[in-house]
Amino acid sequence: MQQRKRHIENTIGGRGPGGRGSRQHKRNIPGKVTITSPLNSSLKNKKNAFSKTATSPQSCLKSKLETFTPKTGQKTKSVNIYIGENFSVRLNEYFKLIKCINDNKEGGLIQYEYDPFRRVRNMKLSEHAQKLQDVPNAGGSSVISEVMSYEVLKRCFGAKLLKTEMEVSYFPEGGSITDYVCEMFSTRLGVSVTRAMKYRGEYTDEDAEKLLVKKLTGVIQATQNSLENWSKQILHVWATSTNVANTIIKTYHKLPEHIKCNTVVIVTIAHNSPEIFFNM
CATH class of the missing domain: 3.40.1350 (Trna Endonuclease; Chain: A, domain 1)
Incomplete structure (x- = not known):
């Protein structure tokens, strides 16, 4: 039973690969930035925001607007966001x-x-x-x-x-x-x-x-x-x-x-x- 509990901790939220406590999860990925955008507030306000990872900053400058559809359970609209330098x-x-x-x-x-x-x-x-x-x-x-x-x-x-x-x-x-x-x-x-x-x-x-x-x-x-x-x-x-x-x-x-x-x-x-x- 203890072994099973330890296995669950490792794979979901503990020390296993990709878990919240793992080195893999905490490591920053060079050249990446998380774009957050709540539907009805400033881009800087992360409350109730949805997010998507996109390359930044140089590749963002070359890209068109990207489409994000928040998954909130409510009826929402897709929003296009451009984030550049x-x-x-x-x-x-x-x-x-x-x-x-x-x-x-x-x-x-x-x-x-x-x-x-x-x-x-x-x-x-x-x-x-x-x-x-x-x-x-x-x-x-x-x-x-x-x-x-x-x-x-x-x-x-x-x-x-x-x-x-x-x-x-x-x-x-x-x-x-x-x-x-x-x-x-x-x-x-x-x-x-x-x-x-x-x-x-x-x-x-x-x-x-x-x-x-x-x-x-x-x-x-x-x-x-x-x-x-x-x-x-x-x-x-x-x-x-x-x-x-x-x-x-x-x-x-x-x-x-x-x-x-x-x-x-x-x-x-x-x-x-x-x-x-x-x-x-």
């Missing part, structure tokens, strides 16, 4: 994004969360993101938001920069312009970047409507006047918080179809990212 991205609607991009007639709205691991000035950016940061643009104080817009689309979705803001030609000139042109999911896209924020007070439905109508109308005008052959445009909205993002989303669904057109609106909740909003 500079930031993580959490997205629930990866396949909807692909569909929206590839369907030239239909638009749509996608939301994801962005968590940086370091300041932008300390990030090792991709070659084309660095180009967006270095080349002249049409003015304004939104360079960092445009750079990180492209960096996220490249790292997570394989976007490839085709033209910067000043390389795109329009006729007639003088109207709204797009921030950069890229190819993603084999589709040529114009990308316009904006920021949803408010210095003082609560971000209201009126604030969201004013921003969306202005930017979506500008997207339509830029597409009509552009001499480039893109299929459709992305309006990439950086939001300072979940509340701001929810206000943008709620307002978007109330807009008339001729304003939304076939534009894909991506709303990104940027956690701990003041430089995206204030170019610090």
